Amino acid sequence: MPLSDLTITPLADDIAFGNRVAGLGWHNINDEDTRAQLRQLFIERGVLVFENMEPTPKMQLELSKVFGPLKDHPTKNVPRASGDMLGVIDMHSRPREDLGHDHGLTIFNGRKVYSFLPWHFDHSYNDELNYAGVLRAVIAAPVDGRTGFADGIDIYNKMDAGVRAKIENINAIYTLDVRLTQMRFGRYFQSFGDLEHERANTKEAEVFPRAIHPMIWQRPTGEKVAHFCGFSAVGLENHEDPAGEALFEEALQEMYRAITPYWHKWNTTDMLIWDNHRVLHAVEGCDPKYERQMHRTTIKGDYNLGRFEHGKKIGEVQREVAPLLLPA
Numbered sequence: 001m002p003l004s005d006l007t008i009t010p011l012a013d014d015i016a017f018g019n020r021v022a023g024l025g026w027h028n029i030n031d032e033d034t035r036a037q038l039r040q041l042f043i044e045r046g047v048l049v050f051e052n053m054e055p056t057p058k059m060q061l062e063l064s065k066v067f068g069p070l071k072d073h074p075t076k077n078v079p080r081a082s083g084d085m086l087g088v089i090d091m092h093s094r095p096r097e098d099l100g101h102d103h104g105l106t107i108f109n110g111r112k113v114y115s116f117l118p119w120h121f122d123h124s125y126n127d128e129l130n131y132a133g134v135l136r137a138v139i140a141a142p143v144d145g146r147t148g149f150a151d152g153i154d155i156y157n158k159m160d161a162g163v164r165a166k167i168e169n170i171n172a173i174y175t176l177d178v179r180l181t182q183m184r185f186g187r188y189f190q191s192f193g194d195l196e197h198e199r200a201n202t203k204e205a206e207v208f209p210r211a212i213h214p215m216i217w218q219r220p221t222g223e224k225v226a227h228f229c230g231f232s233a234v235g236l237e238n239h240e241d242p243a244g245e246a247l248f249e250e251a252l253q254e255m256y257r258a259i260t261p262y263w264h265k266w267n268t269t270d271m272l273i274w275d276n277h278r279v280l281h282a283v284e285g286c287d288p289k290y291e292r293q294m295h296r297t298t299i300k301g302d303y304n305l306g307r308f309e310h311g312k313k314i315g316e317v318q319r320e321v322a323p324l325l326l327p328a
């Protein structure tokens, strides 16, 4: 069956990746031809925004499974939903009106915001990446709160060839310490004290090995992808020296210059999937007085180019880390 009952349109005129998809529901989501064609469209376009979806965890899980099996999260300090939402990660920012302090807030674009996240890919601190994620806004902020997406193929093509050549065979090093206050490279925001759950993660980070990922990789379909970020990164492999630090900063600044982002303003009936091997994402944040709740699923499927330092494997790491995280 062709995608005749789906309407596929570009995300925006000036965006070289992604599509909007309207017309998917229970009546056609289990049709094998439709599923196969959605998978192919996703490989080609990197981001799909499904509009007018039934806003339930059941539909989000079913949509996710079109693209691959679900994956559990590699760290312990991420809230899991349960029951019929098994496999859904809950990211909930409650209103913060009585602050009295600025912990967790960020100044970005001249505004003080909450829930900000700089450009990154998920699971950078792990040896294995997830293939994709499906995001849904259960509660959308009325103003701001958009999620940004930027295509690594587009970035690669637009980056200065001289800078690109310098990082073509270089790997970046990432850690589980994802506190914004600690981000060393490519900062384009101002952050204040850490939140409690961000500090909790640092205990696990102390015993979690560092992960290594290539800054540029080539897809089986031939395209090269610029795929690195300053978030959770600590430097370049074999170049943890001033020259390496300068190169990392230069590459990040050139990447920011080359980015043509798509910023998604959320409706609660949207579901958005992005290819985590290819597409970077960011959260612009919103006024702390607003509540924001996002549900995300994680879809398994690695690009097989990441690894832990010293050849460790995730099973071994989890066995070593788990006893150290037991409450005292």
Ligand SMILES: [Fe+2]
Pocket (backbone or CB within 6 Å): 120, 121, 122, 281
């Ligand atoms: Fe993320």
